[in-house]
Amino acid sequence: MAEELKVIVFTLAQEEYGIEVDKVRTIERLVPITRVPKTPEFVKGVINLRGIVIPVIDLRGRFGLAETELTDNSRIIIVAANELEVGFIVDSANDVMDVMSDAIENPPEVLGGIKAKYISGVAKIGENRLLILLNLIEVLNRNEIIQLEQFGE
Amino acid sequence: MEMNQYMSIFIDESNDHLQSLNENMLRLEQQPEDISIVQIIFRSAHTLKGMSATMGFEDLAALTHEMENVLDLVRNDKLSMNGNIFDTLFKCLDALEAMVQDIINGGTGKGDVVELVQRLKEIVKGDAAVVGSAKATISAPASNVPASLVLDQYQLSVLSQSLDGGHKAYYIEVKVREDCLLKAARAYMVFDVLERNGEVVKAFPSVQEIEQEQFERSFSVYYISQTDENLLRDQISRVSEIESVTLNAVDRSSLEELGSAESAKDQAEERIKQTASTLSVAPITNASAPAAPLTDGNPTRPVAATAPVSGSAAPRTIRVDIERLDSLMNLFSELLIDRVRLEQLASEVRRNDLTETVEHMARVSADLQNIVLKLRMVPVESVFNRFPRMVRDLAKSLDKKVDLVIVGAETELDRTVIDEIGDPLVHLIRNAVDHGIEPITERNQLGKPEVGTVHLRAFHSGNHVFIEIEEDGKGINRPKVLETAVKRGVVTAEEAKNLTDEEVNMLIFAAGFSTADKVSDISGRGVGLDVVKSKITSLGGHVTVHSVLGSGTKFSIQLPLTLSIIAAMLIKLGSEKYAFPLSSIVETGSVKRTDIRTLHGNRMIDYRQSIIPVVSLAKLVDSPDYSDDEEAETEMLVIRKGDKVAAVLVDEFIGQSEIVLKPLGKYLANNLGIVSGATILGDGQVALIVDPNALIK
Numbered sequence: 001m002a003e004e005l006k007v008i009v010f011t012l013a014q015e016e017y018g019i020e021v022d023k024v025r026t027i028e029r030l031v032p033i034t035r036v037p038k039t040p041e042f043v044k045g046v047i048n049l050r051g052i053v054i055p056v057i058d059l060r061g062r063f064g065l066a067e068t069e070l071t072d073n074s075r076i077i078i079v080a081a082n083e084l085e086v087g088f089i090v091d092s093a094n095d096v097m098d099v100m101s102d103a104i105e106n107p108p109e110v111l112g113g114i115k116a117k118y119i120s121g122v123a124k125i126g127e128n129r130l131l132i133l134l135n136l137i138e139v140l141n142r143n144e145i146i147q148l149e150q151f152g153e
Numbered sequence: 154m155e156m157n158q159y160m161s162i163f164i165d166e167s168n169d170h171l172q173s174l175n176e177n178m179l180r181l182e183q184q185p186e187d188i189s190i191v192q193i194i195f196r197s198a199h200t201l202k203g204m205s206a207t208m209g210f211e212d213l214a215a216l217t218h219e220m221e222n223v224l225d226l227v228r229n230d231k232l233s234m235n236g237n238i239f240d241t242l243f244k245c246l247d248a249l250e251a252m253v254q255d256i257i258n259g260g261t262g263k264g265d266v267v268e269l270v271q272r273l274k275e276i277v278k279g280d281a282a283v284v285g286s287a288k289a290t291i292s293a294p295a296s297n298v299p300a301s302l303v304l305d306q307y308q309l310s311v312l313s314q315s316l317d318g319g320h321k322a323y324y325i326e327v328k329v330r331e332d333c334l335l336k337a338a339r340a341y342m343v344f345d346v347l348e349r350n351g352e353v354v355k356a357f358p359s360v361q362e363i364e365q366e367q368f369e370r371s372f373s374v375y376y377i378s379q380t381d382e383n384l385l386r387d388q389i390s391r392v393s394e395i396e397s398v399t400l401n402a403v404d405r406s407s408l409e410e411l412g413s414a415e416s417a418k419d420q421a422e423e424r425i426k427q428t429a430s431t432l433s434v435a436p437i438t439n440a441s442a443p444a445a446p447l448t449d450g451n452p453t454r455p456v457a458a459t460a461p462v463s464g465s466a467a468p469r470t471i472r473v474d475i476e477r478l479d480s481l482m483n484l485f486s487e488l489l490i491d492r493v494r495l496e497q498l499a500s501e502v503r504r505n506d507l508t509e510t511v512e513h514m515a516r517v518s519a520d521l522q523n524i525v526l527k528l529r530m531v532p533v534e535s536v537f538n539r540f541p542r543m544v545r546d547l548a549k550s551l552d553k554k555v556d557l558v559i560v561g562a563e564t565e566l567d568r569t570v571i572d573e574i575g576d577p578l579v580h581l582i583r584n585a586v587d588h589g590i591e592p593i594t595e596r597n598q599l600g601k602p603e604v605g606t607v608h609l610r611a612f613h614s615g616n617h618v619f620i621e622i623e624e625d626g627k628g629i630n631r632p633k634v635l636e637t638a639v640k641r642g643v644v645t646a647e648e649a650k651n652l653t654d655e656e657v658n659m660l661i662f663a664a665g666f667s668t669a670d671k672v673s674d675i676s677g678r679g680v681g682l683d684v685v686k687s688k689i690t691s692l693g694g695h696v697t698v699h700s701v702l703g704s705g706t707k708f709s710i711q712l713p714l715t716l717s718i719i720a721a722m723l724i725k726l727g728s729e730k731y732a733f734p735l736s737s738i739v740e741t742g743s744v745k746r747t748d749i750r751t752l753h754g755n756r757m758i759d760y761r762q763s764i765i766p767v768v769s770l771a772k773l774v775d776s777p778d779y780s781d782d783e784e785a786e787t788e789m790l791v792i793r794k795g796d797k798v799a800a801v802l803v804d805e806f807i808g809q810s811e812i813v814l815k816p817l818g819k820y821l822a823n824n825l826g827i828v829s830g831a832t833i834l835g836d837g838q839v840a841l842i843v844d845p846n847a848l849i850k
Contacts, residue, residue, distance in 0.1 A: 032838050034729070034831070034838060034839040034840065034841065035729065035777070036817065036821060036828060036841060037773070037774035037775055037826070037827070037828065037841075038774075038775075038826045038827075038828075039821065043821070045839075046817060046818065046821075046831055046839050046841075047839060048833045048837055048838065048839050050483050050484075050487045051482060051483030051484070051485070051487060051833065052483065052815070053815045053816065053817055053818055053831045053833070053839055054818050055817065055818040055820040055821050057820075083819065084818075084819050084820050085818060085819070085820070086818070086820050140820070
């Protein structure tokens, strides 16, 4: 029996991605971001989310994609996983979708320029629509940040 | 009855009362003659008894009850405090604390109080002569004054003052008819009549009990009124189903009798206790029976009786769940953002009434902000106040003389830190008294004052609260520490040679380390200090030791002020804003480009007869749109870390502000560098807080 999985759908460089709905706290429009010095390039800074200071990272930068200007469609998705709360800047976020678990396949090595370890699976929706499901634990892995810092120094 | 809902109130209040008992017992030990302290202690014990009996914690109630007996003798000058009584009472407090602790941990609150109860009874009995003579007096007033209505000191003084003021005082006894169906309703009507014409000083049974129909057929009151006796009788009789009304005017002489009856009551109570203790089944004699319900009956009533006296002294506080405070704070921050938005809109719309309203709202919310921010802060006193008692007991059991001097108990810390810091401090203070302070004979030989001193200080500094524990004891013995450390395998003999004094001192925090020659039950099992260190580290603080052999040791604990409020200087750097903790700022000023000199590649300026380094904040934070290189004259902040001073170049000062420290989020936790945290400004934006300690190397 295939299980139904609810995901938040967002776009990043023309690709569609999904994050399980229970990992997402809220989706916010862009708010002023305060830069934090001495952090990796993709860490955009921190925002005030109703009295709580939350770090925000640009998901394009995190995946090594070219960063673009933010637009009116840009959103910050606040995710909570691994005891961390982080905001992801994405190109747009506007859908919630049900994905059947039997429609999810293992990811190929490289997908849209993103390393496989950040991806937990690829869901095929309809005939020609692919949804990339993120492996949040890896995306939020802080070891990588620490390595980046050391590299930067 | 469902008790769970009252449990948290019970626990909180019990803790309060135990604390008050402890404090006042200590005070009393200093001034044993001060009966007013005994009164306070008595009331606390009394309330505690009432509460625990209501909640069904019988052992607690039994013990407080016996304590009360002893205290009652003391406050009535029938017994004077001595060392034995103090020790016994302190032991009782410990037992009570243990029982309350058990209840907090979900236990039944049972404890073995038999021995303590016995000791208390012996103390009471030791005064048997006085109690015996009381028997004579008890019958006399009881014969003409109904003993059921014994007045306490407060009520007596109310009555006598009313008489002085030209009022009439009555003793009224009302009997309802045997076939009366709604006794409480009739009683209520009587009270209604009474209260329209004057004031009820005391009722027996209590008003609550009467309302709950907990009386037989009659009840009686002491009553003050201007109304004539006959008129009053007439009005009361008009209430239906009342069988009889007896009015007795109370005058001066009968008041005096009542006064003596009050002390007689205490003795009667005494006697009952004794009878009850000697015979396990308590056959209460007829003579003393009416007095008995006053003390042994429903515990809610004695509490009510003392309420008017202690009412004004009780702290006017309520208890609130910390989570509610958190959400209040977060909601409030949201409100602030909307306020700023409203202000913008108002300035665009340009309507006077709107602008005025928004301005008023701004003022109100500024006040509100202050209150909300301060709600979470608790004076460190709530941790410190248990130490005087602890040090007293420790010193006594170790046969030392120790003075505890507390400074800065009003220093405020976030509630979450307060909750955690207690145990580490207990360890350190125990250590100070046990290992630090020498025995009296040794101190005498060394020419030190006989009484050792332990200083406990708390103060704010920068983003931190410091708590220091300093004693004038023997200090850390370096060779001895090293010897033990090598023996226990904490360091190798080779390493030991190269350690600095500081490093040697820190060895005492290593796990499994103890230099005490003999293991006492107070400390010296080598588990204390490493636990202390890990606890403090887990709170994000650290602990250092400074010690001079022969003259004492100082433990200094540095704690972060997570979520606490600090005064800060807000500065601008191009488009960005940063906050500096005000406590680390020495002064603000400006410096000309040409005054900055270069010495060995380091930029320095002259500052008050010394040369201090210059730090460019813009360079440190890689400011995207500001550089001080282009300025001919730059604003500067002079900051201090310990003895070191440095000048920090900034763009512009915004001003001082009280800010709330917020963590940057776990994701960036290890990444802070020169930023120690963040705060949310009035406009809802996040500003980073600069850690001045990181600017001075």
